[in-house]
Amino acid sequence: PxxxxxxSSPSGACGAIGGHGGHRxxxxxxxxxxxxxxxxxxxxxxxxxxxxxxxxxxxQGHGRKLNAWTQWGELKECVVGVADNACFPPVQPAMIPEINDPVLRNVLGEWPRGRKSQRCIDAANQELDNLVNVLEGEGVKTLRPEVMDWSQPLRTPLFAVENQYVACCVRDTVITVGKTAIEAAMSRRDRYFEILAVRQILRDLWREDPEMLWKAAPKPSMADDMYDLSWWDWTDEERYEHMHKYRYCINNEEPIFDAADITRCGKDIFVQPSMTCNYAGIEWLRRELAPQGIRVHSAHFPYDLAPSHIDCTFVILGPHLVLTNPERPIADRDAEFWKENGWQFVDCGQPDNPERPAFSQSSKWLSMNIFVIGPGKVIVEEQEKGLQNLLKHQCGFTTVIPIPFRNVFEYGGSLHCSTWDTRREDDMVDLFP
Ligand code: ARG
Incomplete structure (x- = not known):
């Protein structure tokens, strides 16, 4: 099938920090x-x-509720991704991957295809399972995506790919906005069916919670004409010149967004135009959420010349407090709105370990991809000591939990990316009155 x-959890060698709390x-x-x-x-x-x-x-019991209005409310339940059957993302209009390590690049010659090695999958799963254990220890119920065979090729009437990807960064495929689950309109062909790995979770929640709304954005065609291939040919100088246009490798014909392009502050959510999100996508969210009294804003980060996902750029820590990326300041016109409403920005320091795994397509700023699991409570990658201190001494966090997670980096994200909050104890606060 x-x-x-x-x-089960990874076997043998992985037992030390592995386990299967989340599978129970x-x-x-x-x-x-x-x-x-x-x-x-x-x-x-x-x-x-x-x-x-x-x-x-x-x-699963009665009375489960889907609820998450903020990035900081007490976390009660969440989904943690799995690395099983991961494949290399195929070269495609939304992603032209590169090998970071020059030596390996020479040896391999080209971007690899097909399945990732079992060793690489086990190493990531070990860290994901450990995250599950840590969360359960903090009183958070965890759920896992289903295991699917991502090595299957895909063919739709409009495109084909040789293999699919992995259900590790669940943050990208679906988001909880208040009492609504929204399936994203993603841009990558190898991720077209990734949502199926969490559909059983969505079905269960929807059955159990009579107030839950379940929405899915129109499935993008992912046909060639959805993309702007010329963007890939631009030099960094050209991208820099055009940075205030916020145009990337997708055009604006169809609504496109990854769920991770969004961040939540109660009544207000903020969405970043990026390689994975266009203005039509933001407009779709605005129209869908307006009837619920949710205000959808765009947030621009011009200095990120190849942006995707807001969670390594602008990380909400709590009411009126944001961790900002010193190399990717928010656009002046957006900054004003935040400051007028009493928000403070704290710049993150340079990563303690800026190294990128050879096959990672993310930046060194995965260091900022922390997971706030309650007021004053946060999980941070264990090597990022500088950030741990900043959070403790300057941002009011009383519980900072360091855990190893670098083996997950090549799957496209860190702690925040690998999770999807299904229940936080929080409300539709208005912090932009
Ligand atoms: N594009 C981001 C960077 O390179 C990584 C974003 C990861 N986030 C995620 N939800 N997958 O800095």
Whole structure:
């Protein structure tokens, strides 16, 4: 079968920090779901009804609610990504990957294809599983995406790719905005079906929480004419010259956004135009969320010449406090709005370990990709001592939890990227009155 439950934590060597705290929740229901999945295909609606009824009193319990208005409310439940079956992202209009290490570049000659090595997958899974254990230790219930075979090629009427990617950066595919889950309109072809890895979680939540809204942005065509390929040919000088246009490798024909281009401050959310988000995408969010009283703003970072995802650039730490990237200041016109409303910016220092894994397509600023799990409580990569001190001594964090996470970096993110908050104890605060 293409889809199965993630079986167990990494074996053997990984036992030291590994574990499967996060699997408890779903392993108890694995049989039930495995059955219903097949039942749906082969037995039709009768079987499905049984499935629904069982789920109503299912192992997840009653009264679960989807709720996350901010980046800092007490975290109660979240999803943590998995590295299983990860493949190298294929070269495509939304991503032309590069090998960072010049020696390896010479040896390999070109960007690798197909599956990543099992060693690389196990190393990332070990750190992801450890994050699960740490979260559970802090009283956060964790859920995991389903394991899927990402080595399958994809063909739609409008594009084809040789393989898919991985369900590690769940932050990119779906976001909770208040009581609404929104499936993103992503730009990468190898991520077209990544959302399927968390669909069971969405279904469960939606059944259990009668107030939850579940939205999916229109699936982008990902046809060639959705992209602006000429952008890839621009030199850094040209990109610098055009930086105030905020035009990147996607054009503005179809609404496009990754969920990680968004950050939440209660009644207000902020979205960054980037390589993975266009103005049409921001407008789609604005129209969808306006009826709920949510204000959607754009946030511009002109000095990031190849931006994607706001969570290594502008990291909300709590009410009126933002961790900012010293190399990617927010545009002046945006800064004013924040300052008028009493917000303070604290610049992050340079990363303690700026090294990028050879196959990472992210910047050294993954160092800033911290996970705030409650007021004054944050998880930070263990090597980033400078940032840990800054958070403790200048930003009012009383609990700073360092954990190893560098083996996840080549999968496109760090602690914030690898998670999706499904429940925080917070409200629709108005911090931009
Ligand atoms: N593009 C960002 C950088 O290189 C990395 C963003 C990672 N975030 C994420 N949600 N995957 O700085």
């Amino acid at each position: 293409i889809i199965r439950k993630r079986s 929740a779903f392993s108890s229901s694995a049989g039930l779901r495995g059955l219903s999945w097949q039942g749906r295909r082969s037995f039709g609606s009768e079987a499905r009804e049984v499935h629904v009824a069982q789920h109503k009193v299912g192992p």
